[in-house]
Amino acid sequence: MIIAIDGPAATGKSTTAIAVAEELGFTYLDTGAMYRAVTFSVIDRGISLDDKDSLKIFLNMLDINMYFDDKVFKVEINDRDVTGKIRDPEITSRVSEVSAVQEIRKAMVNLQRQMVVGKNCVVEGRDIGTVVFPEADLKFFMVADVRVRAERRQKDLLVIGKNKNIGELEVDIKKRDNKDSSRTHSPLLKSDDAIIIDTSNLEFEEQVNLIIELTKNYKKEMT
Numbered sequence: 001m002i003i004a005i006d007g008p009a010a011t012g013k014s015t016t017a018i019a020v021a022e023e024l025g026f027t028y029l030d031t032g033a034m035y036r037a038v039t040f041s042v043i044d045r046g047i048s049l050d051d052k053d054s055l056k057i058f059l060n061m062l063d064i065n066m067y068f069d070d071k072v073f074k075v076e077i078n079d080r081d082v083t084g085k086i087r088d089p090e091i092t093s094r095v096s097e098v099s100a101v102q103e104i105r106k107a108m109v110n111l112q113r114q115m116v117v118g119k120n121c122v123v124e125g126r127d128i129g130t131v132v133f134p135e136a137d138l139k140f141f142m143v144a145d146v147r148v149r150a151e152r153r154q155k156d157l158l159v160i161g162k163n164k165n166i167g168e169l170e171v172d173i174k175k176r177d178n179k180d181s182s183r184t185h186s187p188l189l190k191s192d193d194a195i196i197i198d199t200s201n202l203e204f205e206e207q208v209n210l211i212i213e214l215t216k217n218y219k220k221e222m223t
């Protein structure tokens, strides 16, 4: 069974998807972390996005590994632990540009489809319900007011010792949403059959419970 959770930046998709996966005993797949890891590597290796030959070589040898270690979600790319680095504001500001590249998206979508084979999975991203798993059993589209999202992202950053003001964060979030929504290949889009969850005025437990309830109802209907 696949549960797709899509939506714009900083709407609480990751924390919600992790809690839902834990509660249901499902595997969690964070596709944003994959695009972030690729962004880190492309910058680190100095690969130009226009250099299609180097990009092809890089994508052919790509190995992404994600797992929980003592409740911490770890991300490795080609055996390098990039867990902390991929949340760095520099990576956040470049990820939309990198993830708009068609060759990169194609490689990521292939990997994502391989990663869920034979599993019950909560998959989180931007194009999960529309492109990666259009046949997903349940699709959710999480949204929230930009102010609320900036406040949440500020808290996330403080945890990793970075401080950014709310105004700047609002601008960053809007910019990233615009880039993600306006790109040619698999833009951020609500699938017609996705259920909208507006988390602006929801407590974390409320949004998690809502998805769990809807999943349980769906399972009942299916049996």
Ligand code: CDP
Residues within 6 Å of the ligand: 008, 009, 010, 011, 014, 031, 032, 033, 035, 036, 095, 096, 097, 099, 100, 124, 125, 126, 127, 128, 176, 180
């Ligand atoms: O957690 P946050 O909302 O900041 O973003 P994320 O889920 O970590 O995703 C980071 C970026 O990866 C997004 O802004 C998109 O540019 C890209 N992304 C994508 O293009 N397709 C996906 N399925 C997931 C993420």
